[in-house]
Amino acid sequence: MGRTVNIAEDIKAVLHFYQSLGFDRLPIKTVTSKELRVTSKKKNKSFEPRTPNSELSSSRVTRHASRDKEAALAALREEIGDCQRCKLSKGRKNIVFGEGNPGAVLMFIGEAPGREEDIQARPFVGDAGKLLTRLIEKMGFKREEVYIGNIVKCRPPQNREPEEDEIRTCLPFIQRQVEIISPKVIVSLGRISAQTLIGTKTPISRLRGGFYEYKGIPLMPTFHPAYLLRNPKDKWLVWEDAQRVMERLKDK
Numbered sequence: 001m002g003r004t005v006n007i008a009e010d011i012k013a014v015l016h017f018y019q020s021l022g023f024d025r026l027p028i029k030t031v032t033s034k035e036l037r038v039t040s041k042k043k044n045k046s047f048e049p050r051t052p053n054s055e056l057s058s059s060r061v062t063r064h065a066s067r068d069k070e071a072a073l074a075a076l077r078e079e080i081g082d083c084q085r086c087k088l089s090k091g092r093k094n095i096v097f098g099e100g101n102p103g104a105v106l107m108f109i110g111e112a113p114g115r116e117e118d119i120q121a122r123p124f125v126g127d128a129g130k131l132l133t134r135l136i137e138k139m140g141f142k143r144e145e146v147y148i149g150n151i152v153k154c155r156p157p158q159n160r161e162p163e164e165d166e167i168r169t170c171l172p173f174i175q176r177q178v179e180i181i182s183p184k185v186i187v188s189l190g191r192i193s194a195q196t197l198i199g200t201k202t203p204i205s206r207l208r209g210g211f212y213e214y215k216g217i218p219l220m221p222t223f224h225p226a227y228l229l230r231n232p233k234d235k236w237l238v239w240e241d242a243q244r245v246m247e248r249l250k251d252k
């Protein structure tokens, strides 16, 4: 009886988890009876019902960043100063340097600050940011345990995409942040970030779902949270990418 109650609670927790990510149905795929038998055999060895990834936070996160990394990031911020190196400086209110744990094992790199980010001088704080924060938490991390940055640090006018000259000029800064933080896995958010870091023009719909390498670090491209706000049905795909990232972090 106790076991039945536990299973019911596990199912309830999983349903609640998917609901909190904004899903209104479960990602159930039809399996053949043969697949089912194989899966059952594998699972019998190690299956433990649990809410997704509850142990990652404590076992894989470097909670206290080294002072060296913190100092290196502070020095880089100082070097950027009141940057006027590209034309995005003209319309911005604030430079959005990036934030999070300098010793993070997981780093998210988006495209550019939006309106709210420009006002607050913080990355991913608007509606898309709230969705990203929910994803991070469902992956087993607190937002402050990961590091979040963008390819360019100033808001493009009318939220247009950053142009090639702007990306080229600003890119060394996020590259240095990656070098300093040296995460175990990078997740790039959206087309611009993935194409810039991988060095390709392949569409994001074809890039996502598999790992690439950026300076020796595994990089998982996935959709930008702003895209997900417009296309909520694709949240499943991002969750699949996130699960691959969680698996990779367990292996590290």
Ligand code: SF4
Pocket: 080, 083, 084, 085, 086, 087, 088, 089, 095, 152, 153, 154, 166, 169, 170
């Ligand atoms: S986007 Fe980057 S390079 Fe351009 S002004 Fe801002 S900080 Fe400088």
